[in-house]
Amino acid sequence: MSFSIVLIWVTYEVRWFYPEMQRYFGDAGTLAGQQLATRSRTYIQNSLEALGKEPLTEETLKQVKTNLDLAYGFLDIGLYRERYECTESSLALLDDFDLLFNKPDPPDSTTSLAYLLPVIQCATVIEIGQWNRRSVVAMDMVESIDWHQRVFLWGTILFYVIGIGFWWMHEKQRRAFMQSIKDKLKWMQQALEDPLTGAHNRRALDSDLLSHLAQFKRGARPFSLVMCDIDYFKSYNDAFGHADGDEALKKVVSAMTKTLRASDRIYRYGGEELAIILPDTEGKEAMDVAMRAIEAVEALDITNPDSPYGKLTISAGLASAAAEIEESDTLIRLADEKLYEAKSTGKNRLAVAWI
Numbered sequence: 001m002s003f004s005i006v007l008i009w010v011t012y013e014v015r016w017f018y019p020e021m022q023r024y025f026g027d028a029g030t031l032a033g034q035q036l037a038t039r040s041r042t043y044i045q046n047s048l049e050a051l052g053k054e055p056l057t058e059e060t061l062k063q064v065k066t067n068l069d070l071a072y073g074f075l076d077i078g079l080y081r082e083r084y085e086c087t088e089s090s091l092a093l094l095d096d097f098d099l100l101f102n103k104p105d106p107p108d109s110t111t112s113l114a115y116l117l118p119v120i121q122c123a124t125v126i127e128i129g130q131w132n133r134r135s136v137v138a139m140d141m142v143e144s145i146d147w148h149q150r151v152f153l154w155g156t157i158l159f160y161v162i163g164i165g166f167w168w169m170h171e172k173q174r175r176a177f178m179q180s181i182k183d184k185l186k187w188m189q190q191a192l193e194d195p196l197t198g199a200h201n202r203r204a205l206d207s208d209l210l211s212h213l214a215q216f217k218r219g220a221r222p223f224s225l226v227m228c229d230i231d232y233f234k235s236y237n238d239a240f241g242h243a244d245g246d247e248a249l250k251k252v253v254s255a256m257t258k259t260l261r262a263s264d265r266i267y268r269y270g271g272e273e274l275a276i277i278l279p280d281t282e283g284k285e286a287m288d289v290a291m292r293a294i295e296a297v298e299a300l301d302i303t304n305p306d307s308p309y310g311k312l313t314i315s316a317g318l319a320s321a322a323a324e325i326e327e328s329d330t331l332i333r334l335a336d337e338k339l340y341e342a343k344s345t346g347k348n349r350l351a352v353a354w355i
Contacts, residue, residue, distance in 0.1 A: 037130065040074035041123035043067040044116050052109045061106055065270065068094060068101070069201050075123065076195045084129065086122035093119055095196075095242075102271040194268040196246055197253040205267040205275055209328035212277060216321045224286035224320040226276040227335035228256070228293065231313045231347040233272040235306035248312060252297050256314075259292040274314075275335075282320040290316050290350050298348065313348035315339060320353075 047067045050060050072094045080087040097115040100107050107115070192204035200208075212223045230236075230252060237245040249272060257266055260276065267275040276293065278286050294314055302312040317338025325331050338351040345351070 036074040036077055037080065037123045037126040040071040041120050041127070043071035043074070044120050044123070047071070048109075048112060048116055048120075051106070051112045056106060061101075065101065066203055066206075068098065069203060071119070072098075073195065073201075075119070080126055084122065084126050086118075086125060090119040090122040099242075099271055102273075197250050197268050199253050199257070199274065200265055200267040202267065202269055204265075205269065205277070206328065208265065208267075208277055209331065212279065213321060213325070213328050213331070221280050222282045222321055224278040224281050224318060225331050225335045226278065226286070226290045226293070226316050226318050227269070227332070227339045228274040228276065228314045228316045229339055229343065230272040230274075230297075231309075231315055231343065232304055232307045233312075236304045236312065239305060248302055251300055251302065252312065252314065255296040255300050256293040259296045260289065264289065275332075286318055286320060287350065287352060290318050294348065294350060307347075309348055315342040315347045316350045317342055318350060318352045 044067070047064045050064050050067075053060070072091065075087065075094070076091055077087075093115050097107070097112070100111070100115070192200055192207075194201045209225070212221070215221045216223060230249070233245070233249075236248065240248075253266060253268070253274065256274070256276070260266060261278075263279045264281075265277050267277070269275045276290070278289055281289065294316055297312065297314045298309070300312065303310065304312045307313060317335045317340070319331055319334035319338060321331060325334075334353045338353045342349050342351040
C-alpha cells in the first residue's frame, strides 16, 4: 500500500506538477522569453543613441547594423508573434529600416526615430505583458511549491524505504534540465542566422572571419571570401513589391547554397548583399565555386524587366587570404572592391583580387 501511494505521488509530480513549472518558468516555455524583449529594446535604444551622434563613422554604422540585427533576432520569437499584435509590424519596420540603412546615405536621426520608436514601444509592451503574466503565475506557483515541499518532506520521512524512487525522479529532472541547457545553446546558434533566408547573419560572418584569419596566420588553413550582390534588386522590389523581393532573395540564397560544399558557409551581409566563406580554398578552385553560385542564380530564371539580362542575376568579388592581410575588414574591403568592379563592368560576373 505504501509503495502504491508513493508511485501515485511520483507520477503526479513528474506528469503534472514539474511540467507545469517548466511551462511557466523554463527556457523553452512561455514566460522566460521576457528578457529577450528587454535585450531587443536595449539594442535599438543604443542604435538610436549612436545615430544621433555626429559625425557618423563607419565603425559606428557597423555597430548600429549589428545592434539592429541582434534586436531583430531577439524580437522575432514565436511567442511574441502569437500574443502581441505589434510584433509583426515592428519586425516589418526593422526590415524596412534595414533597407533604408543600407543605402549610401544613412537615415538622419528624425527618420531613425520614426522607424525605431514604435519598435521600442512594442518591446516595452511585451516586457510589461510578460511580467504581469509572470507575477500572477508566480503567486500561485509559490503556494503550490510550498505545499509540495511540505508533502515531500513528510513523505520522505514516511516512505524512506523507497528512497531509490525519489532518486530516480531527481535524475529525470536533472536530465530535463540538461536538455533545457542544450536547447538554449541551440537557440543561441539560431541567433546567428538571418530569419528571412536561413543564411548566417553579419554577426556570424564577423566571428567566422576572425577565426579563419587566426588559423591562417598560424599557417594552418588558407581560405577565400566571396562578396555577392543581386543586380538591379532595388528596381525588382519597386516593380514587384517587397514581399516578392523577399521570396526572390530566399530563392537566390537557396540556389547558391545548393552549389556550395559542406564546409562552405553563406551569410546575409546586409540587404541583398551576400557573402560566402570558402575554407581551405584559393585560386582557381575558389573561382569555380563562385562561378557555380553565379550560374545557379541565373538558372533560376526569375524575371527582372529592368535587367539587361531579363532575369535576376548576381555579381561577385573574390579575395583570398594572404600574408599582407592583417584584419578581416581588409579582406572584406578587397572582395567588395572586386564586387564593385564586377558590377561596373556589366554585372552577372565574377571579379577576382590577385594578391
